[in-house]
Amino acid sequence: MTVYNFSAGPAVLPNEVLRQAAAEMTDWHGSGMSVMEMSHRGEEFMAIHAAALRDFRELLAVPENYKILFLQGGGLGENAIVPMNLLGRKPQPAVVDFVQTGSWSTKSLKEARKYCTVNIAASSEASKFTTIPPRASWQLTPDAAYVHVCTNETIDGVEYQFTPDVGEVPLVADMSSHILARQVDVSKYGVIFGGAQKNIGPAGLTVVVVREDLIGHALPICPSAFDWKIVAENNSMYNTPPTYSIYIAGLVFQWLKRQGGVAAMEQRNIAKAALLYEYLDSTGFYQSRVDVAHRSRMNVPFFLHDETLNTAFLAGAKERGLLQLKGHKSVGGMRASIYNAMPIEGVQALIAYLKEFEAHHG
Numbered sequence: 001m002t003v004y005n006f007s008a009g010p011a012v013l014p015n016e017v018l019r020q021a022a023a024e025m026t027d028w029h030g031s032g033m034s035v036m037e038m039s040h041r042g043e044e045f046m047a048i049h050a051a052a053l054r055d056f057r058e059l060l061a062v063p064e065n066y067k068i069l070f071l072q073g074g075g076l077g078e079n080a081i082v083p084m085n086l087l088g089r090k091p092q093p094a095v096v097d098f099v100q101t102g103s104w105s106t107k108s109l110k111e112a113r114k115y116c117t118v119n120i121a122a123s124s125e126a127s128k129f130t131t132i133p134p135r136a137s138w139q140l141t142p143d144a145a146y147v148h149v150c151t152n153e154t155i156d157g158v159e160y161q162f163t164p165d166v167g168e169v170p171l172v173a174d175m176s177s178h179i180l181a182r183q184v185d186v187s188k189y190g191v192i193f194g195g196a197q198k199n200i201g202p203a204g205l206t207v208v209v210v211r212e213d214l215i216g217h218a219l220p221i222c223p224s225a226f227d228w229k230i231v232a233e234n235n236s237m238y239n240t241p242p243t244y245s246i247y248i249a250g251l252v253f254q255w256l257k258r259q260g261g262v263a264a265m266e267q268r269n270i271a272k273a274a275l276l277y278e279y280l281d282s283t284g285f286y287q288s289r290v291d292v293a294h295r296s297r298m299n300v301p302f303f304l305h306d307e308t309l310n311t312a313f314l315a316g317a318k319e320r321g322l323l324q325l326k327g328h329k330s331v332g333g334m335r336a337s338i339y340n341a342m343p344i345e346g347v348q349a350l351i352a353y354l355k356e357f358e359a360h361h362g
């Protein structure tokens with residue numbers, strides 16, 4: 001049976017990548033070693049690491065005046081690491097503007113309160129995080145240290161379809177769940193970060209893209225292993241990096257290049273999301289509650305009109321190889337995550353099941 005995994009993260013990886021990793025598991029390219037067993041300072045791993053950095057730069061078209069850092073700590077770790085690295089540019093206590101659009105930006109602003117004064121410049125909490133507040137409504141602080149946005153809210157299923165202009169203040173974006181799924185003008189951002197386990201590779205790797213002038217302002221309390229200046233000076237090898245996660249991410253980057261890169265991936269993601277939302281909108285049996293203009297192409301929360309059928313729906317889905325469709329507990333219902341590695345056939349199989357289930361229970 002073909003299995004399609006709709007997990008929000010850790011999430012589906014390309015089959016080709018998993019097969020290649022399996023073939024290379026015990027002996028990488030005749031080295032006699034698994035990548036897991038290699039010194040991070042040896043020539044074999046250094047080559048893997050350099051290729052992954054190069055391919056990521058090419059895929060996201062990262063300009064030369066930005067550093068790409070491979071860290072650990074995940075998206076949540078960055079919620080502390082970002083303020084510790086950026087606040088030193090301002091007198092303390094500094095103000096940071098947050099745009100609150102769902103669970104992840106809410107976690108980010110709560111963590112930031114340990115380090116700075118948080119201004120919630122705009123919030124969609126009153127709508128239960130089903131929309132993105134228009135840029136014109138944001139109440140920004142003129143001398144803020146930075147503006148934080150989460151450009152794809154994985155749990156709530158809202159995604160920015162625009163790049164906010166915040167003037168000279170650095171724009172910091174948590175792109176954990178849609179990085180490399182759409183083209184991004186990196187030059188509009190001061191910092192972009194993301195945990196790998198949604199759209200890049202296995203958990204353990206965190207990617208940070210940071211404009212060079214924003215490096216070197218860490219607060220004294222910032223741990224050295226998370227001080228972007230120290231990490232950048234050591235080419236992300238200050239301490240042992242998550243070597244196997246970097247290796248798999250590197251294979252995913254090569255796979256993405258074979259698919260035609262991010263531009264081609266974005267077109268496929270648009271097509272996959274359109275197919276699913278069109279079906280959800282065409283029936284009263286299921287419902288998407290997110291503002292049409294801000295629906296995520298990656299994470300599609302939806303509800304059965306009759307929620308007493310949820311358990312039967314999930315059991316039937318599992319029988320058909322459609323896995324991990326249960327919604328996040330804070331939102332309820334269902335959620336289909338359709339990242340880069342989800343083929344359109346997976347979305348078609350899900351829609352076929354949605355129809356079948358409705359025919360039996362509608």
Ligand SMILES: *Cc1c(COP(=O)(O)O)cnc(C)c1O
Pocket residue numbers: 009073074075076077104150152153154174175176177195198
């Ligand atoms: C998953 C996720 C995180 C948290 O990542 P961890 O690696 O668990 O720390 C943060 N932000 C967004 C948008 C996410 O989707």
